[in-house]
Amino acid sequence: MAQTKALAITILVAVVFAALGYLAGQMTAPRTGATVTVTSYATVTSYVTVSRTVTPTTSPVAVPEKITIGLTLGLSGAYSYASTQGLRGIQIAVKWINEVYGGINLGGKKVKIELKYYDDQSNKELVPSLYEQLIKVDKVDFLLGPYGSPLVFVAAPVAEKYGKLMINWMGTSDVIHEQGYKMIVMVSTHSGSQMKPAMEMVKSLDPNAKVAIIYKEDEHNRLLAQGAREAAKQLGLQVVFDKSYPVDIKDFTPIFTEMATYKPDVIVICPHEADGILAATQLAELNINAKLMIMGFVPSLASFKRALGNLAEGWAGTNQWSVGASYTPDDAKALGYEWFGPTEEEVLNLYKQIAPPEDFPSEHTGAGAAAVLILAKAIEKAQSLDPQVVRNTLNTMKVMTFYGPFQIDPTTGKQIAHKEILSQWQQGKFVPIWPPEIALSKPVYPIPTWDEKRQGKQAVPS
Amino acid sequence: MADPGYLAFYIATGLLLGTFYGLATVGLSFTFGILKILNSGHGSFIMIGAYVSYWSFVILGLPPLVSALLAFLIGFMLGLGLYYGIVSRILGGPELISLVLMFAMGILLQEFAKFVWTPTIRGFTWDLGRVSLFGYAYPTTRIVGGVVSAVIALGLYIFLYRTKVGRAIRSVVESAEGATLCGVNVNRIYAISLAIALGLTIASGGLATLYVSGGIEPYMGDPYTTRAFAIAVLGGLTSPFGAFIAGLLFGVIENLSYVLLSLTNVANPFSMTRFIAFAMILVVLLVRPQGIMRR
Numbered sequence: 001m002a003q004t005k006a007l008a009i010t011i012l013v014a015v016v017f018a019a020l021g022y023l024a025g026q027m028t029a030p031r032t033g034a035t036v037t038v039t040s041y042a043t044v045t046s047y048v049t050v051s052r053t054v055t056p057t058t059s060p061v062a063v064p065e066k067i068t069i070g071l072t073l074g075l076s077g078a079y080s081y082a083s084t085q086g087l088r089g090i091q092i093a094v095k096w097i098n099e100v101y102g103g104i105n106l107g108g109k110k111v112k113i114e115l116k117y118y119d120d121q122s123n124k125e126l127v128p129s130l131y132e133q134l135i136k137v138d139k140v141d142f143l144l145g146p147y148g149s150p151l152v153f154v155a156a157p158v159a160e161k162y163g164k165l166m167i168n169w170m171g172t173s174d175v176i177h178e179q180g181y182k183m184i185v186m187v188s189t190h191s192g193s194q195m196k197p198a199m200e201m202v203k204s205l206d207p208n209a210k211v212a213i214i215y216k217e218d219e220h221n222r223l224l225a226q227g228a229r230e231a232a233k234q235l236g237l238q239v240v241f242d243k244s245y246p247v248d249i250k251d252f253t254p255i256f257t258e259m260a261t262y263k264p265d266v267i268v269i270c271p272h273e274a275d276g277i278l279a280a281t282q283l284a285e286l287n288i289n290a291k292l293m294i295m296g297f298v299p300s301l302a303s304f305k306r307a308l309g310n311l312a313e314g315w316a317g318t319n320q321w322s323v324g325a326s327y328t329p330d331d332a333k334a335l336g337y338e339w340f341g342p343t344e345e346e347v348l349n350l351y352k353q354i355a356p357p358e359d360f361p362s363e364h365t366g367a368g369a370a371a372v373l374i375l376a377k378a379i380e381k382a383q384s385l386d387p388q389v390v391r392n393t394l395n396t397m398k399v400m401t402f403y404g405p406f407q408i409d410p411t412t413g414k415q416i417a418h419k420e421i422l423s424q425w426q427q428g429k430f431v432p433i434w435p436p437e438i439a440l441s442k443p444v445y446p447i448p449t450w451d452e453k454r455q456g457k458q459a460v461p462s
Numbered sequence: 463m464a465d466p467g468y469l470a471f472y473i474a475t476g477l478l479l480g481t482f483y484g485l486a487t488v489g490l491s492f493t494f495g496i497l498k499i500l501n502s503g504h505g506s507f508i509m510i511g512a513y514v515s516y517w518s519f520v521i522l523g524l525p526p527l528v529s530a531l532l533a534f535l536i537g538f539m540l541g542l543g544l545y546y547g548i549v550s551r552i553l554g555g556p557e558l559i560s561l562v563l564m565f566a567m568g569i570l571l572q573e574f575a576k577f578v579w580t581p582t583i584r585g586f587t588w589d590l591g592r593v594s595l596f597g598y599a600y601p602t603t604r605i606v607g608g609v610v611s612a613v614i615a616l617g618l619y620i621f622l623y624r625t626k627v628g629r630a631i632r633s634v635v636e637s638a639e640g641a642t643l644c645g646v647n648v649n650r651i652y653a654i655s656l657a658i659a660l661g662l663t664i665a666s667g668g669l670a671t672l673y674v675s676g677g678i679e680p681y682m683g684d685p686y687t688t689r690a691f692a693i694a695v696l697g698g699l700t701s702p703f704g705a706f707i708a709g710l711l712f713g714v715i716e717n718l719s720y721v722l723l724s725l726t727n728v729a730n731p732f733s734m735t736r737f738i739a740f741a742m743i744l745v746v747l748l749v750r751p752q753g754i755m756r757r
Binding site for chain 2: 076077078080081084217243244245246248249250251253254255257258261273274275277278279280281282284285286287301302303304306307308309311356359454
C-alpha cells in the first residue's frame with residue numbers, strides 16, 4: 001500500500017517537474033508550435049486562418065491571404081544558442097518584409113508572411129515528424145531548414161518526399177547537397193569552403209607558416225578541417241598537426257600539450273560555441289602562443305569576448321557574416337547583383353527590439369534573415385507559390401542581401417557565390433580583415449602573446 | 463616524447479583533473495550509498511554550481527574557490543528542501559521511481575537555467591599565473607583547485623569516520639533498521655546526507671569552472687553525468703571516498719591513454735581516450751566487481 005502511494009506521488013511529482021520544465025522552456029523560447037505573425041510585437045494582426053488552396057499553374061496567380069513558412073529550431077538542447085540567434089534573424093526578415101516592404105508582391109497584391117515553428121529540442125529524432133506535421137497538418141507553403149547539419153540531414157528527405165522547397169540556412173555540410181535532392185537550396189557558404197579564405201590570408205601573411213589544425217568530431221567541423229587541410233596543401237602551407245577532439249570535451253590539455261610540441265605558427269580550431277570558448281580560455285591558461293589563432297565562427301560571438309576580455313585580442317574568426325561586415329546596395333551594384341532586403345542599420349535596429357541588450361547578432365542571425373529574404377524574393381520573381389516554379393526561379397537568381405551574394409548551382413542547390421569573411425579582434429572591435437574587397441582593417445600578424453595581452457596589450461594593425 | 467617533463471605533465475594534469483572528477487562523483491556515491499537514490503540528473507547540479515561560480519565572480523568578484531563554499535550552502539539547502547519536500551515521500555519505493563524523479567529534476571534545472579540565464583554561453587577569466595616545472599606551465603588555479611578538492615575529500619573522510627554524525631551515517635548505510643533500533647534518527651540522517659551530497663555536487667560544479675571557465679551553459683552537465691556514473695561504479699558505487707580515488711584514477715587514465723595513443727599514431731587519439739578509460743574500468747570490474755575501494 002505504502003509502495004503504491006509512493007509510486008503515485010512520484011509519478012505526480014515527475015509529471016509536475018516535467019510540466020514545469022516544459023513551461024520554463026516555452027517561456028524562454030517561442031512557444032512550441034506557436035504560429036507567430038511577425039507583423040507587430042504588440043498586436044497580432046487578425047489574419048484569416050482557414051487553410052488555402054493554391055493552384056500554382058493558373059494565371060493570374062491565386063493570391064492567398066498569407067504565405068506560411070515553417071521550420072523547426074533547436075530552441076532547447078545543444079543548438080539552443082545558435083537556433084535562438086537564427087530565429088531572431090528569421091523574425092527580423094519577416095518583420096521587415098511585412099512592415100517595411102509591405103509584403104511579398106504577388107499578383108499585384110502585397111501578401112504578408114506568417115511564420116510557424118516548432119522546438120525540435122536539437123534532437124534529430126524529432127525533426128522528421130515535425131516537418132511532416134508542418135507539411136501535412138499545418139500545410140505550410142515553404143520550409144526553412146532547422147539549425148545544424150545533423151538536423152538538416154533528416155529534415156531534407158521529408159521536404160523532398162513531399163516536393164516542398166526548403167531553404168537551408170545553416171546546415172552547411174556539403175554532403176547534404178550531394179544526395180541528389182532537388183528541393184533543398186542553400187544560402188550560406190558550405191563547410192568545406194569556409195576555411196579557404198583563412199588559409200589564403202595565412203599564405204599572404206607568411207608563406208612558410210606551420211599550421212596546426214584541431215577540429216571537433218562532428219560532421220560540420222570535420223568538413224571545415226578538411227577544407228582547411230586541402231586549401232593549405234594547395235597553397236603550399238605546411239600542416240604540422242592535424243587532430244580531432246571529442247564532441248563533449250571539457251579539457252583540451254592533452255591535445256593542446258601535444259600540439260605545442262610542434263611549435264605551430266598558426267593554430268586553426270574548428271569548433272562550435274561552447275567548446276570554442278573553452279579552447280580559447282584553455283590555450284590562455286596553458287600559455288600556448290602562436291603568431292595567429294583562427295577559429296570557426298566562435299570569436300564573433302558576444303559570449304567569446306565577454307569570456308576572454310582583452311585575451312580575445314588578435315583572435316580571428318571565420319564567419320558567414322558579422323556586424324560591420326555587411327554588404328550594401330553599392331556592393332551589389334559594383335558586383336553586378338540585384339539588391340534586396342534591409343541594410344545592416346535596419347537589421348541592427350530590428351534586432352534590438354527582440355534581443356536582450358547584451359547580445360548582438362551572430363552569423364546565425366544573418367543566415368536566418370537571408371533565408372527568408374531570398375525565399376521572398378524568389379516567390380516574388382516567380383509570381384507563384386508552386387515550390388517547383390520557385391525552385392526553378394532560384395536557379396537563375398543573382399541577388400545580394402546584407403548577408404552577402406546569393407547564387408546557386410542549379411543541380412545541387414549548393415551555394416556558390418557567398419563568401420566566408422575573416423574578422424579579427426583588434427583594439428576591442430571585431431573587424432573584417434579578409435577578403436581584401438570587404439576588409440576594413442589589415443590583419444595583425446603576429447598577434448600579441450597571452451602574457452602581453454594580460455598586461456593590456458591589444459592587437460593593433462600596422 | 464622522450465622528454466620526462468612531458469609525461470609528468472600528463473600525469474600531473476590528469477591527477478588535477480581527477481581531483482575534480484572525484485569531487486564531482488562523491489555526491490553521486492553518497493546519494494546512492496545512503497539513500498539508494500541514483501541521481502540521474504547529476505550533471506545538472508554541476509551546471510548549477512558552475513553558474514553560481516560565474517555569477518559570484520561577475521557580480522561579487524568572488525574567485526571560484528570562495529564561491530564553491532556558497533555553492534555548497536546552496537546545494538545543502540536545496541538538498542534539505544528536496545528531501546523533505548519530495549524524496550522522503552518516495553523512499554522505500556522501487557529504485558526506478560527515484561531514477562525518474564532525479565531525471566526530471568535534472569531537466570527542470572536545465573530548463574530553469576535556460577529560462578533565467580538564457581542559452582547564451584558564458585565564461586570568465588580567473589588567472590593566478592602558472593607554475594613552470596620541467597619546461598611545462600601548470601595553471602596555478604588548477605593546482606589550487608586540486609588541493610582544495612583533496613582537502614574537501616579528506617574533510618569528508620574525517621567527517622564520516624571521526625564524528626558522531628558520520629558514524630550514524632555509516633550505520634544507516636550498513637542497516638537502516640539496525641540504526642533505528644540503536645536510536646539513530648534515520649530520517650534526519652537521510653536529510654543531512656542528501657544535503658551534503660548535493661552541496662558537494664554543486665560545489666564541484668563551482669570548481670569545474672577552473673577547467674570550463676569558458677563554456678558555461680545550461681546543458682553543460684550531461685557529459686559529467688556519464689563520467690560520474692562510470693567513476694562511481696569504479697569506486698564501488700556506495701563508497702564516497704572510493705569515488706574520489708576512482709576519480710583520480712580516471713583522470714590519469716584519460717590523460718595517459720592520450721599519450722599512449724599518440725605514440726601509436728592513431729589518427730584521432732583524443733576520441734579513443736574514453737574508450738581506453740572505459741575499457742580499463744571494465745577490466746577492473748571484472749577483477750573487482752565490488753569496485754576498487756569496497757571490501
